[in-house]
Amino acid sequence: MTLQRTKLAIGTRESKLALLQTDQIVEQIEKLAPNLEIEIVHITTGGDKVLDRPISALGGRGVFVKELEEALLDGRVDLVVHSLKDLPTDLPTGLMLAAVLNRVDARDVFLSHKAESFMELPSGSTVATSSRRRVAQLKALRSDLNFVDMRGNIPTRVRKLEEGQCDAMILAAAGLVRLDLSDKIKEFLDTDKIVPAAGQGVLAVECRGSDQDIVDFLKGIEDGRTRQAVDAERACLDHLGGGCSVPAGVFASFKDELLQVTGCVASLDGSQIFKDSVQGPPHEAAALGLALAKALEKLGADRILNELRASIPNVVSPP
Numbered sequence: 414m415t416l417q418r419t420k421l422a423i424g425t426r427e428s429k430l431a432l433l434q435t436d437q438i439v440e441q442i443e444k445l446a447p448n449l450e451i452e453i454v455h456i457t458t459g460g461d462k463v464l465d466r467p468i469s470a471l472g473g474r475g476v477f478v479k480e481l482e483e484a485l486l487d488g489r490v491d492l493v494v495h496s497l498k499d500l501p502t503d504l505p506t507g508l509m510l511a512a513v514l515n516r517v518d519a520r521d522v523f524l525s526h527k528a529e530s531f532m533e534l535p536s537g538s539t540v541a542t543s544s545r546r547r548v549a550q551l552k553a554l555r556s557d558l559n560f561v562d563m564r565g566n567i568p569t570r571v572r573k574l575e576e577g578q579c580d581a582m583i584l585a586a587a588g589l590v591r592l593d594l595s596d597k598i599k600e601f602l603d604t605d606k607i608v609p610a611a612g613q614g615v616l617a618v619e620c621r622g623s624d625q626d627i628v629d630f631l632k633g634i635e636d637g638r639t640r641q642a643v644d645a646e647r648a649c650l651d652h653l654g655g656g657c658s659v660p661a662g663v664f665a666s667f668k669d670e671l672l673q674v675t676g677c678v679a680s681l682d683g684s685q686i687f688k689d690s691v692q693g694p695p696h697e698a699a700a701l702g703l704a705l706a707k708a709l710e711k712l713g714a715d716r717i718l719n720e721l722r723a724s725i726p727n728v729v730s731p732p
Contacts, residue, residue, distance in 0.1 A: 417626040420450040424481050424490035427455045428566045430588050434616050435494045437591075441514070441634040454490050456480050482508060485621055492620040492627060497612030497643060498585070500619065502651035512618040512631040513639050518586040519614040519664055521547060521607050523600040524574055525581035530600045534558060534581055541570070541579040545681060549660035550607050551583065552683025571597055587614035608662030608677035608688070611646035615639060638667065641695040645674045648702030653678065653709070654718055661714075663702070672698055676705045678714035681721075687714040 421442070425435040432453075439451055458480045478500055481493040485508055497513060504510065528534045534555070541563035542548060548560045561579060563570055567588045574582045583602075589595055618634075620627050642665035649663045653676075660681060665674040672695040679686040689708045693701050710718075 415626075416446055416449065416630050419448075420452065421492065421627075422452045422454055422490040424454045424456050424484045424493040426458055426481070430567055430592055431494070431496075433591050434496065437514070437616060438494050438618060438634070445630065445633045454484065456484055456490075456493075482619070485619065491624065492618050492631070495617045495619060496587075497615040497617040498610040500612065500617060502611075502647050504619070507621055507623065508619055509622040509628065510617055511620045511628050512635040513612075513643055514616040514634065515636040516587075516614045516639050516642070517590055518601075519609040520586045520604055521583050521602045521609060521613075522586045522589060522598045523581060523583060523602060524571065524597050525599055526575070527580045528599070531555070531581070531583075531602065538580040540581045540583060541574065542583040544583075544610070545660045546610055546662050546679075547583050547607065549679035549681050549683055550662065550677060550686065552681075553679055553686045554606075554683075556683055567592055567594070585609075585613055604664045604666075604675070608675055609664050611650040611661075611663040612643050613664075615643055638695070641672060641698040642666065644698040645672060645702035645705075648699040649674065649676050649706040649709075650702075652703055652706035653714070654722060659718060659721065661709075663705070665698070665702075667695070668692065671695070672701060674701050674705050676709050678709050678717055680717050685713070685717060687712040687717075 423435060425431050435453060442449065458478065478495060482505055484490045485493055486505065523531045527538060536557040537559060539559045539561055541561050543562050543564060552560065563573060563579065567584065570582060571594060586601060589598060618631055622628065645665040646663040650661060653659055653661050660679050662677045663674065665672055671692045673690060673692040675690040677686065677688040687709050689705060689712060691701050691705045691708065
């Protein structure tokens, strides 16, 4: 599809990782339109500005996406680049998820100078992560550890670990891989052990739905199988309450041409954990995600979610 314009303005956060991710999107776009003029617009989000509080305490909608979406809505940029796990499932009217790229690695990873694996950590060790989803699932495995919130971009957090501010750290594999920091990883946590966030490891492009030429053009950079997987994941999360601080993991993968979707909801203290899987044809991805969400609710996850909605209204935490 040929673009009906000669220039695109792309919005992105300013961190090194965000800029690397934007470069990957730009590279794919330039393969389709080598003569296109591309302007990169740096945008600081609320989550980037406030570093002295846990993200779960900031409140509001998608703390790493709100300002990017505002730039789209007021016409300052033509599209924005996200880590898909940061993007809430309820997009503002007029905006759409136009393309997703091939997933790098959905897994969470363990970093530490005190142990070779998460299960080998000494009792009482301090583990840093800003994600309620991770804490809830990890506490179910190790209630004897001390989990703390730690903010900052990935290089900053890795530095804090190396300075001894914590004994271990849990991060998303994809960010470390993209930043060439894979050597810091001690253990990849299997997705059947710690269920990742919906969309983890996937780059996404959001644009205005009214820009049909851009919407059609971006189909040329999309990975179809990744789209099916994340459609299932986001449908599940959306039903569970993707706009709340939900300690839920959802991961879809292909098994013999069928799409298998696994979900997990855990209480914040790790004392209750509900997990299930469904599978079916990939073209029914959204329906599979919805079925999984309802299955988790039937198991008892709805009690956890209702309690969270009542106690922490309108709060978004990163997955």
